[in-house]
Amino acid sequence: MTNPDDIPALINAIGAAARAAATELAIAPAAQRAKALAIAADTVWAQRAAIIKANARDLAYGHDKGLSAAMIDRLTLDEPRLQGIVDGLRAVAAQADPLGAVTAEWDMPSGLHIRRVRTPLGVIGVIYESRPNVTADAGALCLKSGNAVILRGGSESFHSSVAIHACLIKGLAAAGLPETAIQLIPTRDRAAVTQMLRATAYIDVIVPRGGKGLVGLVQAEARVPVFAHLEGVCHIYADAAANLEKARRVVLNAKTRRPGICGAAECLLIDRRFHEAYGPILITDLLAAGVEVRAAGDLAQIPGTTLAQEDDFGREFLGMIIAAKLVDGVDGAIAHIRKYGSNHTESILTEDDTTAERFFARLDSAILMRNASTQFADGGEFGMGAELGIATGKLHARGPVGAEQLTSFKYLVTGDGTVRK
Structure with missing residues (x-):
C-alpha cells in the first residue's frame, strides 16, 4: 500500500494503475460499461442516507471555512440532488456508445478503404472544487467513453466525493471491470494537484473544473494537455x-x-x-x-x-x-x-x-x-446526461464536454494486397 503522505509515489502508483485499466476499458464491451453505470446509479440511491451524512461533514467544514452562500449551495447534497446524480448516471449508461463509431468512411482510387473511428483518449485527470456531483459525472462520462479517470476533488467536498466514489467502484466490480478505472486521490494535500499536472507518463489530458484561480493554476503549470473550463462570465x-x-x-x-x-x-x-x-x-x-x-x-x-x-x-x-x-x-x-x-x-x-x-x-x-x-448551459440539458465541464477553448472539445467529446479517433485502412505506385 502506497503511503498517502508520499505524494509523488502515490500519484505514480495511481497513474500506473489507471494506465493499465485504460487498456482494458478500451476493449470492454459497451454493455459491460453500461452495466457498471446502472449498478452505480442503484448504489447511489441505496446509499443516499450515508452520502447525505458524509455531505453534512463537508458542509460543516465549508461553513467553518467561511464559504459564501452560493458556494455552500454548490456543495450541498439532498435527496433531490442525489436523484439528479442517479438520473445522470442512468442517462449516460443509456446513451449510444461512442467507441468504435465510424465518423467518416470512403474509398480511394488506389483500392484502399478508409474508416475514421472513435477511440478513447486514455487516462483523464479531473481536478475540481466544491461540487461533489462532479465525482459521479466525471466517473460516468470517462467510463462511457472507455477512459480511465483520476479524480482530485476539492477539500470542501472530500467526504461526499469519497462516498459517491465508493458507489462507482461497486458498479465497476459488479460488472467485472477494473476498480482502478475510476480512482479518487485519497488526500486533501494540494501537492497532489502539482504531481498530477506533471504526470505526463500516465495522464493524457487534464480537465480543471472550478474557478478562475484553479483554471489559471492548471494552465500555467500543466505539462499535460488541458481542456480549459474557464470562468463563466x-x-x-x-x-x-x-x-x-x-x-x-x-x-x-x-x-x-x-x-x-x-x-x-x-x-x-x-x-x-x-x-x-x-x-x-x-x-x-x-x-x-x-x-x-x-x-x-x-x-x-x-x-x-x-x-x-x-x-x-x-x-x-x-x-x-x-x-x-x-x-x-x-x-x-x-x-x-x-x-x-x-x-x-x-x-x-x-x-x-x-x-x-x-x-x-x-x-x-x-x-x-x-x-x-x-x-x-449544461451537458444534461443538452441531452448528454452529464458533463465534465464547459470547455471554452477551441481545440478538440468545446462547449459541454460529454462522453463523445472525451474520444479521439484513429483510421482503419483496408487493402487487398494493395501497394503504392
Missing part, C-alpha cells in the same frame, strides 16, 4: 425587439435559479430603446428578488442599485450580484461581450431574426442562445 442582452414578458422571465431565471453555477448570468445588457419603452422593469425585478445590481450610467439612477465599478464588468460573481449597463443596439452588446466575456455562454432576448443572426454570427462564445436562460 455569461451575458444576457435584452434587445429593443425583445418580448417583455419573456425577457422578465428569462433574466430572473438566468441570474437567480442557481447563482453559484458557471451558467449563471453575470452581466445584463439592455438596449437603450428597450429601456426607453419599458423603463427599469428588468432591474427592479432583480432588486425585488434580492439581487445586488451594480449598474453603470443611466441605470445607476434607479433606486436600490449600486454604482458599478469598472472591474464589475468581466467578473464572475457566483452569487446574487449582477452588473448591468445600457448599450446601443446589438452591436453595442457585441462590442461589450467581446471586451469583457470569457467565451462561455451569451443569450440574446429578441423577436427579430436578423438581429439574432447577427448576434450569433459575430460572437464566438462556446454557447450562444436566443430567448433562453443561460442556466441551460
Whole structure:
C-alpha cells in the first residue's frame, strides 16, 4: 500500500494503475460499461442516507471555512440532488456508445478503404472544487467513453466525493471491470494537484473544473494537455425587439435559479430603446428578488442599485450580484461581450431574426442562445446526461464536454494486397 503522505509515489502508483485499466476499458464491451453505470446509479440511491451524512461533514467544514452562500449551495447534497446524480448516471449508461463509431468512411482510387473511428483518449485527470456531483459525472462520462479517470476533488467536498466514489467502484466490480478505472486521490494535500499536472507518463489530458484561480493554476503549470473550463462570465442582452414578458422571465431565471453555477448570468445588457419603452422593469425585478445590481450610467439612477465599478464588468460573481449597463443596439452588446466575456455562454432576448443572426454570427462564445436562460448551459440539458465541464477553448472539445467529446479517433485502412505506385 502506497503511503498517502508520499505524494509523488502515490500519484505514480495511481497513474500506473489507471494506465493499465485504460487498456482494458478500451476493449470492454459497451454493455459491460453500461452495466457498471446502472449498478452505480442503484448504489447511489441505496446509499443516499450515508452520502447525505458524509455531505453534512463537508458542509460543516465549508461553513467553518467561511464559504459564501452560493458556494455552500454548490456543495450541498439532498435527496433531490442525489436523484439528479442517479438520473445522470442512468442517462449516460443509456446513451449510444461512442467507441468504435465510424465518423467518416470512403474509398480511394488506389483500392484502399478508409474508416475514421472513435477511440478513447486514455487516462483523464479531473481536478475540481466544491461540487461533489462532479465525482459521479466525471466517473460516468470517462467510463462511457472507455477512459480511465483520476479524480482530485476539492477539500470542501472530500467526504461526499469519497462516498459517491465508493458507489462507482461497486458498479465497476459488479460488472467485472477494473476498480482502478475510476480512482479518487485519497488526500486533501494540494501537492497532489502539482504531481498530477506533471504526470505526463500516465495522464493524457487534464480537465480543471472550478474557478478562475484553479483554471489559471492548471494552465500555467500543466505539462499535460488541458481542456480549459474557464470562468463563466455569461451575458444576457435584452434587445429593443425583445418580448417583455419573456425577457422578465428569462433574466430572473438566468441570474437567480442557481447563482453559484458557471451558467449563471453575470452581466445584463439592455438596449437603450428597450429601456426607453419599458423603463427599469428588468432591474427592479432583480432588486425585488434580492439581487445586488451594480449598474453603470443611466441605470445607476434607479433606486436600490449600486454604482458599478469598472472591474464589475468581466467578473464572475457566483452569487446574487449582477452588473448591468445600457448599450446601443446589438452591436453595442457585441462590442461589450467581446471586451469583457470569457467565451462561455451569451443569450440574446429578441423577436427579430436578423438581429439574432447577427448576434450569433459575430460572437464566438462556446454557447450562444436566443430567448433562453443561460442556466441551460449544461451537458444534461443538452441531452448528454452529464458533463465534465464547459470547455471554452477551441481545440478538440468545446462547449459541454460529454462522453463523445472525451474520444479521439484513429483510421482503419483496408487493402487487398494493395501497394503504392
